Amino acid sequence: MIRGVLTTKAIIIVVLAALQGVVLAALPMVNYWRVNIEELLSDRLNAHVTVSEIGIRPSWTGPFLEAMNVVIQRETDSLEVRRVQILLDLPATIAALEPVIGEFILDEGEIIQRLSGGSEIPDPFAWAQLLSRIHKAIKTVGALKLQNFDVLLGDVSLKQLSLEIAPGLGVLAKARVVTEDVSIPLEVDWRYPSTGQQSHELRMHTRLQNVPISLDGLDELSVALEATSWLTIRDGYPVEGIARITGLAQSDQGLSGDSRVRFELTGLSTARAFFESLELQLPGLKVTGAGGGFHFDGERLIAQVPSVDLMAEPLRAFLKPLDLDPQLERILSLNKPELRTSKVRLDWHLDEDPLIYADVDYLEIQAAHSIPQVGPVSGKLFLHGSSGWLHFNSGPAIFSLPEVFHEPWRDQSLTGVLAFNKTNEGLVIMGHELKIQDNLQNVTGALLLDLSRDREQQIQLEMTVDASTGALPRLLPSVLDSEVAAFLNRSIEQVAVENGRISYSAPLGANVDQTRSALAMHFPLKSYRFKPLADWPTFIGRAGVVDFANSRVHIDFQEPEFGGLCVNRVVAWQNPENSSLINIRGDLSGEASTALQILDAAGVKPDALGSDISVEGTLKGDVRLEIPIGQRPEGSVWMETQDLSVTWKDLSEPITQVKGHAEYRLNKGLYTDVLTGRLLGDPVEARITVVDGNTDVTGKGHIRSVNFSKLLRLRLTEKQLFGSGDWSFTAGVRHDSSVLSLETDGAGIGTALPYPLDKDPNKIGRININLSNKPSGTSLAVELFGTTEIRGTLDTAPIALEVITPRIDLIGWAALSSMGSDRDNLSLLLRTEQLLLGDTPLAVSETAINLTPREFNVSFNGTELAGLVSRVGDAPLSIDLERLVLPEGGSLLDPPGEDPLLDYDPGQLPAANIRVSTLLRGDIRYQDFSAVLVSGESRVDATTLEFDREGQRFQGELAWAYQDGQGQSALLLRAQGDQLGNILRINEDDPILEAENGRFMSNLSWQGSPMGFSVLRSRGSVELSLGKGRFLDLGNSAEVLRLFGILNIDTITRRLRLDFLDIVQPGVSFDGVDAKAKIANGALIFDPEFAMRGPSASFRLTGSADLINEELKQRLEVDIPLTNNLPLASVLLGAPQVGGAIYLVEKALGTKIIKVGKTDYRIEGSFDDPQVSLIPPFAKQRTK
Known part of the structure; x- marks a missing residue:
């Protein structure tokens, strides 16, 4: 590929x-x-x-x-x-x-x-x-x-x-x-x-080094920057553009920041611009913000910058390598201005000096070389060349002229105009319409600072002052004598100066002769607080004047208050020969206690006054003092009183309406004439001398007993302590100890208190009370009526008292309602021979009582009472006695006595847990007695009541309530077992019967408290049931009759006392005994009967017994079933049960029974001599 x-x-x-x-x-x-x-x-x-x-x-x-x-x-x-x-x-x-x-x-x-x-x-x-x-x-x-x-x-x-x-x-x-x-x-x-936009777009960029900035005194200043602009160019329109400028600072020097400006070129020499963003700065100089801009028409430049900030320290460091103007160097290094401005506006005709207007957001200048410290302030700034003015105001700011005032004025609101003009001869600053104020002062005036280069610099200051409180110290010029300035700064606490004036002129500089300065001050005061001595009070008033001239202060106060005392007029002045000596003349009136507080604070009051002895009331006095500044004053005050109150710390009530004269000598003592007054309304008189820390008081008075109770805080009512008597008293204070003695022969003083404090007002009964306060403690010693001593300490925790007396009515003192329920920490030891429980004396040698606000306990140590009673907080009362020996009680049918707690509300009693290990009632012994008392509203309930007697356990309940103004009590008592015979005795040694089992229950109620129990006033029922058993001793016929009347004669009495003394013939057996009776209105009524059943015979008793009048009205039915062919000898010899029954009837009737069968008898008459008669069979049938 x-x-x-x-x-x-x-x-x-x-x-x-x-x-x-x-x-x-x-x-x-x-x-x-x-x-x-x-x-x-x-x-x-x-x-x-x-x-x-x-x-x-x-x-x-x-x-x-x-x-x-x-x-x-x-x-x-x-x-x-x-x-x-x-x-x-x-x-x-x-x-x-x-x-x-x-x-x-x-x-x-x-x-x-x-x-x-x-x-x-x-x-x-x-x-x-x-x-x-x-x-x-x-x-x-x-x-x-x-x-x-x-x-x-x-x-x-x-x-x-x-x-x-x-x-x-x-x-x-x-x-x-x-x-x-x-x-x-x-x-x-x-x-x-372009096709869519018919404008030329032009971008220009440059980068510059060493761009010079032409400023006065800064010829060598240059910066580096980078600039870029974008231009929009349209035919027939101003050239529009945006420019961006960036500082190229090296290290921390030079220009830094970045800015963006939108502008228009409206002509070859005209332009206008708008700052979109502005952030350019040199060290110590910053131009920032958004908005603003400039307009230039070829001859005049009008510009506005959002903000310009200046910081002296970094700016000085940045400019230090340059050849600065010396005056600019001093301003930056010494005065250190800090400036933040906004809306900076420049109006500059190029052939004239520029005009600058700016809003000053923050300006602060430090004081140096006669230029005041100002700031931070804000306001308006105007500059025209080297002249201008600043119209400023501020929030909390500082104004300081060290050459004039020692202290800077802080947190001030500053307003005014500072005009300045700089020439070759120097700088002149003129302040007018100056106003410096805070919540303490309002100062207005004018200032002239002539800061010449070639001649002596001068300051002239004229001020009108309204000031208060802490403002005056900072208004004191620095040329004041240092001792005077310190005195005024120390003495002025609060003032209100109205239309005061300060005039001052002086040369300025560090090495000028300040004696050539001239100062005059005149401060009218509409209110003031002036404290010339550190330990003495402040003069407080609303009219006065302070003048200063020739380095001396003269003060004239009209009707000031002096530490709570009113002064008609007081004049104080510095001695012309000795500026540290203040002479004071004046007359005063006010409260005696206030005067003592003044003397105490000044350290010239005798120790006893105001601590052991305090006085209240109005005094008048004439004062003449010489006060060395910073030292103790000398002089005297002659005083007069018409209505004074004197309180002794060991006396709970003051002596009032005191009249008399006294002289007080500063640093020496107080001397009085005989002062008369009232103690709780009773007349007394006394003489007081206080010298060298020792106080002596002697006096006498006729005092009512109720007032004496208040004085000693005895909480006794007028019924308990009454009458009045003549008392004498002496008191003495020796440095850290004091003694108070009270004495009376008791004539006219009576009490209705429990023994041993009961007293007849017509009899003599000497009372001596001695109260001693020493560093080792506060002790009390009291002798009452020659029979009782009370002694102890009162400042221990708890208070410890010992009471020595032959006997004390314990119930009487415990029920004394006026003693209240409040308890202090108290430890009380009672040394007695006997404690009286009502009329019952108990041999108790010591009773220790300890009371605290949350706990108390009482310990008894005696041959007839020993144990502890205690309670913690709101917990139930605990009564735990080892022994309680009571004398033998009287007959249960004795007339009822007075109820000592008839009107007592049992709801006041606390819940209690009671335990008595051994309770002796005469020769009767009760073991393990216990009860649980539950306290409620106006009632108390013994929900558990138990005890042992002769091996028989008794249980029951007791209720005691107080309703509708009267008390109501109820007792429920139960017992069962084979030991019931032990409580049925002829004497205390031998029981009269024994039974395999038995049951006993009584349920009685009566009006009054449990201590008011009497069978004669009770209502309720009694039940007795015995199983198979036999009588151990029958006794004579009278005693047998008592057996039949067991529930209506002594039987009821003694059984309710748990003391059955019936007599029966020994050897008689029975299969059962059942008895039920009601008690009401002083009578016992069998309901239905008392019945005894034997193997061959039975008895049945009905009717009633009048317990109040001790009379019987009963019927006895005897049933002895015998066969016709049973010879009498056989009956007597071979049937001992039947023979015993016949013998029982014979003994009862005193005659032989001719015919054996069912026979009825009538029983009537008194308990001691009942009349028994046979009811004939035909009469019986007719009755039926």
Whole structure:
């Protein structure tokens, strides 16, 4: 395949060579046609054309015509070419039988365009016509190449022009544009109009090095850049184009960035442009943004740049190698301006100084060489040559004049106008309409800075000041005496100056004589807070004036407040001879406690005042002080009071309505006359002396007992502590300790408290109370009525007290409602002989009580009471007693006594778990007593109640409620087993019966609390059931009768007390005993009966017993079934059960039973002497 292609190419080349030979053979010598060619070109180009030589040369692409030294001349322009090559289009030439040019090459030449005066370059509106003519002129030439041409166009020339014309497409050109000032390399790409677009498109590109920038003081500044422009040229329209400029910075120096500009050329000297993008920068100088542009009409340039930024530090580093103007060097290195502008507008008539307007977005200048620090500010800038003004404003900014004020003014709002004018003599800056303000100050005024080069520089400052709080310290000029400045800066806390004035003039510079400065200040104050001494209060007022002259301050305050005290007028001034000494004169009034706080803060108050003793109320005083700055004041205050309140830290209530006089000497002490006053309304009097840290108070008063209770926080009511008495008191404070003593003989003082604090007001009962506060602790010692001592410490945790007294009414104190439920941390040790539980004394030697806000426990240690009572938080109360010994109780049928808890709400009792290991009631022993109490609203329930007696376990429940203003209690008690006989006794040693099993239950209720129980006031039922058993001892007939009345006489009494003492004859057996009875209204009623069943006999008892009057009304039925053929001897000897029953009846009736069978008896009369009578059978039948 490759061989075929190569063969084809060879054939074509041979054919073309043959054709070329034929053409060359057929044509005559070309030089023969030179004249014809000159005429042809002259006609075509409308010019005079000469050619020195024409020849034809062969080539691989075809023959070409070569002309040497071609000259084309017109009146306005000329063209000289050293060599011209014309490549013939061989196929077209053969077809036309005449030469057809395929390519036109011009090598080395010169083009001269002679422009007419005044319009050397055509108007841009005619550029399209010019290009069209050129296009038309070269169109017939065909493809054209120019190499190494020089073109002269008036003052502009193109050197080393290379050009290539592509027919129907356009022209490419490359040259260097040279003028008198610049030499610019240029590349051009010209595209002809097309059918769809009737405009010439022209692209030009250049790359420049060392382009000079002409700025004042920067003659050697140059940059490198690359520029490309695209032009659209239409006939009758301005030339439109887009230019792109790119900086060619090397390293971090020079111009960098990229910009795109759309422009129009409306005339040879007029143009306008729009910046599509602008991003060009030198180190420290940046031109950026989108929008803006320029307009030039040949005489005036109007331009707008989106933004121009300047940074002094990088700009100075960039310009440092250049020969900078010294003043510019100082500004960049010392003042370090930082500028960001936008909408920069230039209006420049070329024959005048340019005008520049700009919006200043950010400007900050550092203070140096008498130029103030300003910024950041924004505003409007106007420049006209070397003069101009800046109308500025700001948000939070800094204004600083180090030569005038020590401190810079920070976070200020700045407005005003700075006008400047630079001449060869120097720089003058004038500030007018200046306004510097923040929330603390509003300063207006004018400033003149004469920064001359050859004479002394001057500053003049006139200010009107409205200022407050922290503003004045920074308004103090730096020429102030340092001690005065420090004093004012330290003393001024808050001020409001209205229409103040500062006038200042002085030479400027680092080495000038500041004593030549002149300063005057006058500050009217509409409010102020002035603190001349660090440890003393601030003067606060709304009228006053501060003047400064001759390096001295004079202050005059009208009706200021001084640390809470009111001062009618106070004048303070610096001593002319000693500037550090302040003299103060004034009169004051105010609260005594405030005065003490002032003295305390100043470190001149006696230690006791305000700590151990505090005073409240109004004082009046006359003050004369000398105050060395930074040191303690000296002087005195004479005081008078008409209504003062004095509080002693160890006394819970103040002494009020105190009247009298006192003198206070600074750094020494307080001395009073006899002061009179009231303690909770009761009259008292006292004298107080406070000297060298020691305080002594002596006094007396007649004090009501209810007030005394309040003083000691006893929480007692007027019913519990009443009357009044004469008390004397002394108190003393010695550095870190204090003592308070109270004493009375008790006359007129009465109490209604439990023993041992009960007292008759008509009797003498001395009371001594001593309270001592020492570094080791706070102690209390009390003696009451010669019988009781209380002592302990009050500042320990818990508070520890010891009470020594023969006996204490424990229930009385526990039920004392006024003592409240609040508890502190308290540890109380009671040393007693006895504790009283109501009327029952218990031998207890020590009772330890520990109370905390969340827990308490009470420990009893005695022969008759021992154990622990405790509770944690809201958990149930725990009562765990090892022993409780109670005296023997009385008869159960005794009349009911007073109920001590009749009106008590049991809902106040906590839930509790109760355990008593051993409970003795006289000789009766109860073991393992336990109960669980559940507290509810206005009630408490013992859901579990258990105990052992003589081996028999009893169980039950107890309820206690308080409703409708009265208490109600109920008791349910149950027992069963074979040990019930152990509780039925003649005496405490021997039981009266034994049974294989038994059951007992009682269910009683009564009005009142459980402590108010009485059978006579109870309602309910009692049941007893015994299985097979026998009586162990019958006793006499009276005792047998008591057996039958077991549930209506002593039996009920003793059984309800768990103490059965019935008597029966030994040896009598029974198969069962069943009894049911009701108790109501003081009576016991069998419901239905009391029945005892034996193997051969039975008894049945019905009726009632009046427990209140102790009377019986009962009926006894005896049933002894016997056979007729059973002899009495057999009965007595062979049937001991029946015999025993007969014997029982005989003993009861005191007579022999003649006939054995069922017999009824009536029992009536008193418990002690019941009357038993036989009911005749016929009467019985009639009764039926």
